[in-house]
Amino acid sequence: xxxxxxxxxxxxxxxxxxxxxxxxxxxxxxxxFTFAGTNSYVAGRDGCFVVDPGPDDDAHLDALVAAIAxxxxxxxxxxxxxxxxxxxxxxxxxxxGAPIVGGGPHRASRPLRDGEAHRxxxxxxxxxxxxxxxxxxxxxxxxxxxxxxxxxxxxxANHLAFAVGEDGVLFSGDHVMGWSTSIVxxxxxxxxxxxxSLERLTARDDRLYLPGHGGVIAAPKPFVRGxxxxxRMRETAIVRRLADGD
Numbered sequence: 001x002x003x004x005x006x007x008x009x010x011x012x013x014x015x016x017x018x019x020x021x022x023x024x025x026x027x028x029x030x031x032x033f034t035f036a037g038t039n040s041y042v043a044g045r046d047g048c049f050v051v052d053p054g055p056d057d058d059a060h061l062d063a064l065v066a067a068i069a070x071x072x073x074x075x076x077x078x079x080x081x082x083x084x085x086x087x088x089x090x091x092x093x094x095x096x097g098a099p100i101v102g103g104g105p106h107r108a109s110r111p112l113r114d115g116e117a118h119r120x121x122x123x124x125x126x127x128x129x130x131x132x133x134x135x136x137x138x139x140x141x142x143x144x145x146x147x148x149x150x151x152x153x154x155x156x157a158n159h160l161a162f163a164v165g166e167d168g169v170l171f172s173g174d175h176v177m178g179w180s181t182s183i184v185x186x187x188x189x190x191x192x193x194x195x196x197s198l199e200r201l202t203a204r205d206d207r208l209y210l211p212g213h214g215g216v217i218a219a220p221k222p223f224v225r226g227x228x229x230x231x232r233m234r235e236t237a238i239v240r241r242l243a244d245g246d
Contacts, residue, residue: 010028013060015067023042025063035216039052043145050075051079057195061095079173082188094133100130100131104130109153110187116187145164146166148162152201155189155194156176160202169206172209176205176215179213179214200222202228
């Protein structure tokens with residue numbers, strides 16, 4: 001089992017340094033789905049970029065503008081298109097002139113099957129237009145930092161993670177979070193994709209993850225292995241109950 005982290009100070013409205021040239025601003029939108037709130041990140045050495053602007057909230061916008069501190073914003077990166085991550089993106093892009101960049105429009109991972117319900121239909125930002133759509137493995141330079149695109153579908157079909165800098169930092173979005181496992185609800189999500197994306201991360205040598213909710217994950221590889229084991233235990237238990245006739 002992974003050791004989940006529930007002791008997290010969101011420090012609403014403040015920029016919290018979390019890695020070299022990277023600060024976190026947590027939105028005040030706590031819920032059962034968002035934990036203490038959605039994390040936005042402002043990163044860059046020369047100029048900056050913003051990862052996941054968060055919900056459409058005036059106070060959060062003010063906090064992001066303060067964190068940007070007058071620097072040019074070269075891009076607004078989105079890990080995926082659930083509204084708790086994208087609600088503010090249009091206002092921030094209009095205010096800064098930055099392009100909206102990510103994995104493309106919101107889309108289903110797979111068709112619904114008989115008996116399945118679309119549980120997260122209202123969560124998807126289906127009308128968002130992107131200025132640039134990224135592909136797996138694409139290399140960028142933003143805010144004077146190298147950024148590599150790592151496709152991590154599963155929680156959402158267009159979910160991306162971003163490796164930034166040269167010291168093993170990964171923006172993991174909602175694919176890997178320290179406080180809980182990710183929701184994988186079809187048709188937004190697909191468990192096969194989610195498990196494959198977790199396996200993919202175990203082949204990397206990232207030093208820490210900066211997630212969409214909760215605190216920094218400082219030992220990511222064993223944590224991800226724990227997530228994989230946790231899901232496989234759940235699957236085994238379900239299959240056993242089905243075999244018993246439940």
